Amino acid sequence: MNESQPAPRLAVVLKGYPRLSETFIAQELKALEDRGFVFDIWSLRQPYDDRTHPIHDLIRARARYLPEYLYQEPLRVLNGWRAARAMPGYAAARRVWLRDLARDRTPNRVRRWGQALVLAAEIDPAAQFHYAHFLHTPGSVARYAALIRGVEWGVSAHAKDIWTIPEWEKTEKLADCRFGVTCTGSGAAHLKALASDPAKISLVYHGLDLSRFPPPPESRPARDGRTEPVILLSVGRLVAKKGYDDLLAALGRLPAEVNWRFIHIGGGPLKDALARHATQLGLSDRVEWRGKRDQTEVIAALRAADVFVLPSKIAGDGDRDGLPNVLMEAASQRVAIVSTTVSAIPEFIGNGLEGLLVPPDAPDALAKGLAEVIGDVAIRTSMAGAAYDRLTREFGMERGIDMLEELLRTALSQPPAAQVA
Structure with missing residues (x-):
């Protein structure tokens, strides 16, 4: 030129x-x-x-x-x-x-x-x-x-x-x-x-641009939901396709003796309705709505969490997730992932390998999956390591x-x- x-x-x-x-x-x-x-x-x-x-x-x-x-x-x-x-x-x-x-x-x-x-x-x-x-x-x-x-x-x-x-x-x-x-x-x-x-x-x-993320923590606390609460984290807009109504229903079906805490990051139009739903289910004392946060704060939350959960589904108007980048962000910090079989999520997460996948719109199955990973530190560690390896190998x-x-x-x-x- x-x-x-x-x-x-x-x-x-x-x-x-x-x-x-x-x-x-x-x-x-x-x-x-x-x-x-x-x-x-x-x-x-x-x-x-x-x-x-x-x-x-x-x-x-x-x-x-x-x-x-x-x-x-x-x-x-x-x-x-x-x-x-x-x-x-x-x-x-x-x-x-x-x-x-x-x-x-x-x-x-x-x-x-x-x-x-x-x-x-x-x-x-x-x-x-x-x-x-x-x-x-x-x-x-x-x-x-x-x-x-x-x-x-x-x-x-x-x-x-x-x-x-x-x-x-x-x-x-x-x-x-x-x-x-x-x-x-x-x-x-x-x-x-x-x-x-x-x-x-x-x-x-x-x-994922891995240069923008710190190396994952060398180890995590061995929390199993008996004494210390297992920290469940999700990051996503509070809209229908993210399935947070199903997640709250699933959390409400966990056995009473299971000790957990759920943290959500993100905003969206369903915030007030979901907060009311959590109160109606008697979960509000274990659910924290942090609202919008920048990526520095998101990464800090990922490093402190035990399980990342994203219960995606197809909304009534056909809207759905693609391959949510936040799943790769969770994998970058070696957080165990629980999600659904919607859209392209299985293109990154193999069920039982890189994470645990359940059908969408299925709170009972989601509750069962959460109970499994909450109580088994070894499964969480294995899946989180496999997701990190796949991320660095195939999804840079x-x-x-x-x-x-x-x-x-x-x-x-x-x-x-x-x-x-």
Whole structure:
């Protein structure tokens, strides 16, 4: 490249930034910067967490915020529309959006078009490729803006965005993106079945950047729930798919003589309802809701815990976990894991090997599994060691970043394909 020309740039489109619950995205962005990629971060929403993780302070990219609601910045949206109308792909993009709107007559669909107009107008002209995390709303904004500008786009799909949007939307987005990556084998199989070109879809595990985590403790107290309480820990948003209602039910079914304490880290809309449920079950004196915490505090809690439990399930709207990074974080500190067979969790945790897996929506089975690991220090030690070994052997971050780097560099080096008419 001519040294007088600007370096190729990306535009990274996210639903929200920074977010405590999306350390996998922050880890990826930092790794891409370390490999020489230059980008701005375009967020559809303003931050809502009251703190950030230490890794967010290491990311150099500028964060830009699109109008979260169009009525809040009408002049900005109007200026975006005026600028976008002069761009080569505006008419084609408008046709795509109107076709989408005819099938999805919601304010959300209108909002994504307005955000795309602003993105297309305000983006650095050197940004040659749009890369979105999540196939649903960020994918829509990245797609519309890319069509307007006559550039290409790619997407990293995860969980809710795969399982809760209609098939027509997934099929059409996959048809006109340059590539799609996803972090679970089940998600990759589903998207490949919908893609006109299945080769576009790649399985790319997020993995874990082990350099950000201390070595696991050399030993743990041999607590077995007889005298000292066994410390049960979970980290996750308080939403339906995490299954915390099932966990509370399971804890309520443990034998009275079993000594345990449960600590939860994370926020979410079900916080008050779950706290009331714990009180109704007579568990409130053994349950601690710590709320949102940064990663330094999460790691400290993992090092102090005996068992990490994540009772994931499929929510009523189809939402479900992919492969929760927090399971790998638990493995990094050699904490015994109890979880469920939902989605891609068995891709990392083999039942009885790297952890204990029970069916989702099954409090009785969960209670039985918890009772087993609470009372058997040797089983906990064995499973925790196996999970740590598998993490370090197969689920480090570098392999996934290598694959993503190749996809992005190829996209930046090739001219755009024909745009959707």
